[in-house]
Amino acid sequence: MNFSKLIKPFLVSTVLTIGLAGCSSTNQTDSKGEDEASKPKTNENQEVNIYTARHYEVDEEIYKKFTEETGIKVNVVKGEAEELIERLKREGASTEADLFVTVDGGVLANAKQNDILQPVSSDIINKNVPENLRDVDNQWVGLATRARIIAYSKDRVAPEELSTYEDLTSEKWKGKLLVRSSTSLYNQSLLASFIELNGEEKAEQWAKGIVNNFARQPDGGDRDQAKAIAAGTGDIAIMNTYYVGLLANSEDPEEVKVADSIGVFFPNQETNGTHVNISGIGLTKHSKNKENATKLIEYMTSVEAQEFMSANNYEFPVNPNAKKPELLESWGDFKMQELNFDTLGEHNKKAIEIFNKTDWK
The missing domain is CATH 3.40.190.10 (Periplasmic binding protein-like II)
Structure with a gap:
């Protein structure tokens, strides 16, 4: 059988910031000190800031594709889920984070219970993702299962x-x-x-x-x-x-x-x-770039992005119109x-x- 080339997942044990430098559309690791590097920069209407516990290269590629198509920069802070939830609670209204991304439905529920998210409203997202793979209050949206x-x-x-x-x-x-x-x-x-x-x-x-x-x-x-x-x-x-x-x-x-x-x-x-578990994305309570954040969720749940994610990380797409790679299809x-x-x-x-x-x- 022919399969898509593997993009290996990798783990990051400390919080990293990956920004887009200058006019480049490629994410690059900030080499500045911890305080400076761990805070994503803002530029109104031109970027979106993510705190993520999904440490997969396939996600980085999707962010790059989004930037190429929209011109919106994607700045990423990586860490463990509970660490990022606590950081969002601590930062409160001063946070630069627009989106929280993680694996596991229990963690998504925890984020919701800690009041760090807000409902996201989009007909496109609702069309892309079935109701059973979205939070009942729209505080998070499934990305993959x-x-x-x-x-x-x-x-x-x-x-x-x-x-x-x-x-x-x-x-x-x-x-x-x-x-x-x-x-x-x-x-x-x-x-x-x-x-x-x-x-x-x-x-x-x-x-x-x-x-x-x-x-x-x-x-x-x-x-x-x-x-x-x-x-x-x-x-x-x-x-x-x-x-x-x-x-x-x-x-x-x-x-x-x-x-x-x-x-x-x-x-x-x-x-x-x-039993099926889920990776999901939520709009943070104090997002400064709400429109851009919503656009990124719409893109990540699109057929194009869902097929790319599934073909390279072998997760099941949440968008029912996205085709699964041959191996997943073979399981029925x-x-x-x-x-x-x-x-x-x-x-x-x-x-x-x-x-x-x-x-x-």
């Missing part, structure tokens, strides 16, 4: 053996299950969804059953779980779909082999559907969990308590 699926060894597991998340606690998977740590937002939101759908007691029973079936103590990220399947450490893993795409299209032949050795299974198709359609993403934030604290109680490290 990823499903938390069961990856399995094609050599040692038949897909007919798989069914639901609940079945992963059965005796047949004893010592065969791989998953990352409970500190992962992806796992916290997965468990939060179970709390919402099944109640706290059943959610705790599930977490305990998963711990009992660990092939090893949680270690590394989702890609590491896939690599552990290929190495024979375990037979199945809970992981996000887009990591499979990144492995399959890696420049490292060994990672491509890993992707070739695992299958993708969407659980709970006969019950309440596969699947039933998604139906719940309000706000509930992921509401149940986050309880999910962490359950993880601690069940010794999910």
Whole structure:
């Protein structure tokens, strides 16, 4: 199969500012001191300022394309989500940030609860993004989704053996299950969804059953779980779909082999559907460039930008008119969990308590 060239995601552990220098339409890293570099500059009607917890090169490329088409500069401050939320609270009306971008529905709910966002109004956005992938009060808009699926060894597991998340606690998977740590937002939101759908007691029973079936103590990220399947450490893993795409299209032949050795299974198709998490963007409460910010959201949810993002980061597009890359198409359609993403934030604290109680490290 032919795939689009991979644009690798990268992580930034400290806050960086990426500005557009002079008349250039290319984002460049500011080399000034911390106080100067971490504050985006403003130029009325000519730019938009973003605080983002999405650290993907594909986003940078989309910002560049937006600038080329509109002439509006995009200045970016990067950091961890909770850090950026606290910064927006601290800065208040003096903030230069126009947009907040992050992964995870629970984090988006947290941002909303902390009163750092305001409703965004746009018929174009409403047309681009279905209602179920937008906040009920329009305080954030979905940019992309990823499903938390069961990856399995094609050599040692038949897909007919798989069914639901609940079945992963059965005796047949004893010592065969791989998953990352409970500190992962992806796992916290997965468990939060179970709390919402099944109640706290059943959610705790599930977490305990998963711990009992660990092939090893949680270690590394989702890609590491896939690599552990290929190495024979375990037979199945809970992981996000887009990591499979990144492995399959890696420049490292060994990672491509890993992707070739695992299958993708969407659980709970006969019950309440596969858990899906979301990346989203919100207009900050004290945006100084509201019109430009709205234009950027409209662009990022357009068919063009959605197809580019999906083809290079292997996330599912939120715009239903955007075509998916061949790999994602090959997995077919699947039933998604139906719940309000706000509930992921509401149940986050309880999910962490359950993880601690069940010794999910």
